[in-house]
Amino acid sequence: MLPSAQDAPVLVQVREMYKSFQHGSRKLEVLRGVNLTVRSGEMVTIIGASGAGKSTLLHCLGTLDLPTSGEILFSPVGGGTPTDITRLPPPDLAEFRNRTIGFVFQFHHLLPEFSALENAMMPALIARTPTRQAREQAEEMLDAVGMSDRLAHRPGELSGGEQQRVAIARALAMRPRLLLADEPTGNLDTRTSAEVHELLFRLNLEHDLSMLIVTHNMELAQQMPRVVRMADGRILEGDGQDVDPSNEPESPLASE
Numbered sequence: 001m002l003p004s005a006q007d008a009p010v011l012v013q014v015r016e017m018y019k020s021f022q023h024g025s026r027k028l029e030v031l032r033g034v035n036l037t038v039r040s041g042e043m044v045t046i047i048g049a050s051g052a053g054k055s056t057l058l059h060c061l062g063t064l065d066l067p068t069s070g071e072i073l074f075s076p077v078g079g080g081t082p083t084d085i086t087r088l089p090p091p092d093l094a095e096f097r098n099r100t101i102g103f104v105f106q107f108h109h110l111l112p113e114f115s116a117l118e119n120a121m122m123p124a125l126i127a128r129t130p131t132r133q134a135r136e137q138a139e140e141m142l143d144a145v146g147m148s149d150r151l152a153h154r155p156g157e158l159s160g161g162e163q164q165r166v167a168i169a170r171a172l173a174m175r176p177r178l179l180l181a182d183e184p185t186g187n188l189d190t191r192t193s194a195e196v197h198e199l200l201f202r203l204n205l206e207h208d209l210s211m212l213i214v215t216h217n218m219e220l221a222q223q224m225p226r227v228v229r230m231a232d233g234r235i236l237e238g239d240g241q242d243v244d245p246s247n248e249p250e251s252p253l254a255s256e
């Protein structure tokens with residue numbers, strides 16, 4: 001953890017989170033009592049073997065899925081009593097997600113018919129932000145990710161790394177408090193992966209943005225300030241302790 005993040009206020013606290021899926025008569029327990037605290041401006045990397053529950057944790061934290069039990073306590077802006085977002089009614093949840101969370105996935109999911117600028121404006125337009133303001137916010141983030149000279153390009157006219165930069169700009173255009181990234185470089189070559197990680201690192205510092213990044217890339221995880229290791233639906237180490245990613249058992253996806 002960066003020294004500055006150690007004393008920062010808590011942004012989100014996951015308490016005793018369980019998540020199971022029902023398959024016919026069989027119950028698959030994917031998260032089995034996860035506890036995790038992320039502070040404001042903190043960058044956390046999550047590692048662990050395939051099937052450990054990393055994406056499920058991210059989906060629940062990002063309110064894309066609901067845990068079976070447990071609490072996700074988000075501190076309000078400026079402090080005060082945290083809100084358990086697992087109890088928010090659906091309309092409030094959608095609003096919370098749109099304003100508080102940014103998502104970046106392994107595949108960028110940009111809309112092919114729209115330009116880089118239009119893609120980055122989309123979340124703000126969905127939130128009914130006036131077009132001019134949406135455009136300004138999107139342009140500012142596209143500039144921050146080094147894409148200001150590609151605004152009119154469609155995704156098919158961009159390289160893989162550039163597409164992921166646009167996806168990052170789109171995720172950050174609403175100025176979320178938490179960025180959730182699920183293998184954001186899993187689809188990129190080694191050099192481009194390193195560049196995208198470097199970009200995330202810089203955005204974390206410059207925008208004091210909290211980030212949770214799932215990765216199989218141990219080399220890059222080793223450079224990250226805080227590493228949390230998951231196995232079998234639990235956090236083994238890293239919530240309050242340092243993890244040495246070089247001890248991570250070899251994953252079939254380790255080269256991604």
Ligand SMILES: Nc1ncnc2c1ncn2[C@@H]1O[C@H](COP(=O)(O)OP(=O)(O)OP(=O)(O)O)[C@@H](O)[C@H]1O
Nearest residue numbers: 021022028030048049050051052053054055056057
């Ligand atoms: N919607 C779902 N329905 C049923 N089972 C699911 C669902 N989502 C995930 N699972 C199961 O939960 C387990 C954990 O999946 P998850 O995607 O969270 O793992 P992961 O650690 O992110 O793995 P990977 O590194 O391969 O992406 C897997 O066994 C998976 O099959």
